[in-house]
Amino acid sequence: MLMLPSALIISITFLFIFMWHPMSITILIIFQAMIIAVNLYTCTQTSWFTYILLMAFLSGMMIIFAYISSIVPNETMTKMSTLMLSSLVMMLIILLLLVIMSPDPLFFFSLFLDPSHFPNSTSISVFKIFNTKTNSMAMMLITYLLIVLIMSVKLTSISHGPLRTKK
Template sequence: MSQLMFLMMSTLNSTIFMVMKHPMSMGITLLAQTVFICLITNNTSQNAWFSYILFLVFLGGMLVLFIYMTSVASNELFMKNKMSSFVILILMNGSFMLMFMLLDPMLLSNNCEDSMVMYKMNSSTSSLTMSLFNYPNNLLTLFMVIYLFLTLIVVVKITEFNQGPLRTTD
């Protein structure tokens, strides 16, 4: 049930992000999307360490974007659009109705989850580390490496001292 709820909220958050126009509201929506992605990752891989590191990496990237945004558009006014609020309200209601319609009593049983928890408790540390590089989680690890590389390139390009808002003042 929680997996379905996190997926629905993540989809709703992605849709809301397209409506946003102010950089600050986009940043808050991006932070909420990061939390949902980390919760989905934690439920999928049963490994809290990986989702914690993923959250810290996303948060670090968003801090760089926040610094860049405050230096570029520091005095931009935050205007609330009534039409976008109405669209967001309709999307939230629709997603919650869809989530509750898809709820199945079989999703609430924890028998499989209890056996997986017992298996994880009995496994050794090396098998938990190797699980990051096995099939279901290797895509997440590869995504993390690509994301870190692209973030490195973007940060280097943003903080170039010859041009842009972060140049040194002489």
């Protein structure tokens, strides 16, 4: 089950090496974030945790993209090179082979429609995240996000910053 998202993540990482335009890099990072969110949902069976993480990550990516696009001069995207095109075709072939060679090819598509894959109660799904094995990781993540939030609030102001308007 986790082989398809892992293959997608590896192939997108391989494509990321050959990208140089900020728009294409941003698109690849957004796709990778969505694949990781789906992968996290299949592991934890909690949609709200995955949704909050994805929204926080994508909002940070939007801020970084706005900053980078204001710094980088307007450049047009060139046509794909043969290496990128061949790696994209190879990625699609690998995905097709993974779906065809799986015991149940429709399993990937029926996963979202089958009610047995959804958690039965909210308390059980929350317990999966904050159990004793992952408690230290969750506390470290919460502390890190709090520190980053405080730092970003302290560093930004309306009158100063890279995205200020010129008078």
